[in-house]
């Protein structure tokens with residue numbers, strides 16, 4: 290059986306989930322649901338990143354301990370994902386003993402292989418990002434290029450990972466695998482970044498400044514840099530590492546039993562460098578396989594401002610849910626943003642996308658089930674149901690191609706075209722006229738059976754975006770559940786009793 294291991298980033302647990310997090314997670318969920326629809330065995334990982342300076346500071350400001358804050362925020366993310374119907378298999382927290390054990394083992398392994406050395410670091414440091422900056426980067430103003438806060442001059446012992454040793458290998462990997470980083474703009478950005486000599490990576494922070502982290506196994510005065518700690522979560526949740534194995538032992542379980550390597554890491558474009566440079570070089574140094582693919586999506590933009598907590602422009606995706614339901618929000622996010630590009634959120638665009646699914650697909654479902662109820666006492670006729678087979682065939686192929694190429698928006702557009710074609714079929718066949726003429730009873734049976742078939746296929750095609758609504762529609766069609774893509778074309782429908790329900794995508798009451 291095909292196996293797919295999909296991940297979102299683990300979200301930094303200092304603030305509540307916002308639209309950026311929601312989009313990444315809904316996008317990954319749609320892909321996970323799609324792969325399950327194809328019959329693959331899927332592992333879908335999300336979670337929270339709970340160590341580091343900002344956690345320590347934020348907790349102190351709220352008069353909490355870091356773990357109290359982490360508990361609260363992990364619950365907040367988990368609740369948000371339940372509200373958005375996210376079908377994750379594992380919610381990892383970096384404060385879990387298992388993860389701390391895996392980080393420790395991973396670092397021991399690098400240390401034993403001579404991939405880590407200590408050195409004095411002298412230069413500029415932003416406490417907020419836990420990042421070191423060069424003289425040139427901080428400029429005469431001595432401000433952090435990322436957050437504009439004043440940086441401080443530090444002189445301290447640091448542990449460095451020999452990242453520079455892997456620059457050529459990484460470039461070769463990216464060049465040999467054109468689809469490793471999607472979209473191509475991000476791939477080119479990383480290749481551009483790699484034209485400069487790659488520096489070694491500081492992987493430690495002194496405990497004198499920051500104690501909330503994973504202690505280095507080879508120096509108890511330092512903790513692991515939060516990004517290195519965070520990236521390793523993907524390996525922890527895969528089950529690849531046996532934390533009881535020492536550095537001289539294999540230290541790693543049978544790769545065949547684990548989910549590693551990840552099939553796909555999904556993230557926002559702002560954290561592509563950590564995922565496409567730090568992470569693969571760390572894996573190379575540890576002699577572990579690289580993730581198969583990396584997808585960096587764009588940002589939701591509102592009034593030309595990046596929707597990001599740090600800039601204070603928080604849009605709570607749950608606000609839209611109140612009026613339009615979870616699936617209305619999921620549909621908008623997946624349909625409107627070209628996967629990989631930026632998109633603008635406006636209420637008008639949201640409304641237009643919602644109207645599309647309500648008027649085209651919702652209407653098709655409603656009229657089909659109404660006609661089966663009215664003309665055939667609610668029983669789907671046993672008749673040829675191939676009236677739309679050519680459209681179904683080409684749409685299935687298009688949706689599969691788009692989803693496999695991670696173009697979720699195009700896949701949803703293609704599915705919508707099938708619903709449009711089915712509405713056209715209703716208008717051409719005029720079942721209301723067929724129903725008036727007893728000599729055309731067979732034609733009417735074929736019309737209704739063909740419409741039931743296309744609706745069944747559409748439940749399978751739209752399931753990644755609107756899972757609750759598709760489960761509702763499957764029940765209305767007399768099915769127990771949404772069929773897989775393969776079953777959707779062949780599951781017997783004749784004789785099933787339809788159940789007319791409320792509109793799938795109702796107008797919000799105001």
Ligand SMILES: [Zn+2]
Pocket residue numbers: 415416417418433434435436437438
């Ligand atoms: Zn900063």
